[in-house]
Amino acid sequence: MTKPVQISLNKEAVNPMKAKRIRPDEDAKFWCQAGLDKDGFEKRFINNTIGFGVFTTAFFQKGAFLLEYVGNRISEKEAEIRERKRRKKKHSYMFHFKWNGKHVVDATDVPERMCRYVNDDKKANATMKLKVFNNYPRLCLFALQDIHIGEEIRYDYGDENVPWRQHFHKTKMEMKTTEVTDDDDDDPFDLKKPRFSEKKEQCQSKAKVSCMLEMIDLVMMMT
Numbered sequence: 001m002t003k004p005v006q007i008s009l010n011k012e013a014v015n016p017m018k019a020k021r022i023r024p025d026e027d028a029k030f031w032c033q034a035g036l037d038k039d040g041f042e043k044r045f046i047n048n049t050i051g052f053g054v055f056t057t058a059f060f061q062k063g064a065f066l067l068e069y070v071g072n073r074i075s076e077k078e079a080e081i082r083e084r085k086r087r088k089k090k091h092s093y094m095f096h097f098k099w100n101g102k103h104v105v106d107a108t109d110v111p112e113r114m115c116r117y118v119n120d121d122k123k124a125n126a127t128m129k130l131k132v133f134n135n136y137p138r139l140c141l142f143a144l145q146d147i148h149i150g151e152e153i154r155y156d157y158g159d160e161n162v163p164w165r166q167h168f169h170k171t172k173m174e175m176k177t178t179e180v181t182d183d184d185d186d187d188p189f190d191l192k193k194p195r196f197s198e199k200k201e202q203c204q205s206k207a208k209v210s211c212m213l214e215m216i217d218l219v220m221m222m223t
């Protein structure tokens with residue numbers, strides 16, 4: 001492997017004023033094969049629901065290679081078994097991809113690597129691409145736009161069924177058809193339990209219905 005000329009482990013490599021443009025694929029190949037995360041990222045706690053996220057401590061140009069999603073390579077079957085065992089865990093670190101069949105990268109046991117902390121967003125500033133270097137598939141994250149210092153990196157996991165994308169609409173739809181019980185367990189991932197604000201909304205709509213019924217009674221009494 002030939003080392004790309006401009007890559008170094010010092011901060012110059014992430015300073016756009018000093019570093020010349022590095023070809024993103026070459027950069028990705030270098031960092032993947034070095035088995036290291038690039039400088040310019042830090043993990044920060046966001047909140048109890050989302051957990052941690054990855055934020056930049058350097059500027060990244062549109063198209064730049066950011067991080068590799070690293071973990072154990074396992075089969076879909078093994079992933080299913082592991083997911084079943086970990087079903088009570090809040091976060092999942094399984095990345096499913098296709099390359100000569102279906103594969104999964106499980107990053108659960110690599111807490112030291114950065115990419116497993118990158119969260120999901122439909123309006124993402126990064127994208128995950130499959131790159132094959134020396135006949136070996138790698139999951140590489142690239143910038144979709146210029147990313148400035150302090151921004152959170154997010155990519156589109158590509159799954160509409162994840163609870164945090166569904167919660168609002170699904171609970172709203174369910175509210176029309178299901179009874180809501182007084183349940184203090186405010187688990188945002190349990191779609192059957194509307195969150196506080198939604199419970200409040202439902203109370204408001206119940207109040208509107210009872211008000212309308214009273215008005216109908218009144219009109220009927222008057223006629």
Ligand SMILES: C[S@@+](CC[C@H](N)C(=O)[O-])C[C@H]1O[C@@H](n2cnc3c(N)ncnc32)[C@H](O)[C@@H]1O
Nearest residue numbers: 050051052090091092093116117118119120164
């Ligand atoms: C690959 S991990 C990302 C890092 C994770 N936030 C952590 O603290 O370790 C994926 C998990 O993060 C959470 N997550 C990712 N994106 C999210 C989002 N937009 N809203 C809520 N939770 C999210 C989910 O629990 C998901 O299973």
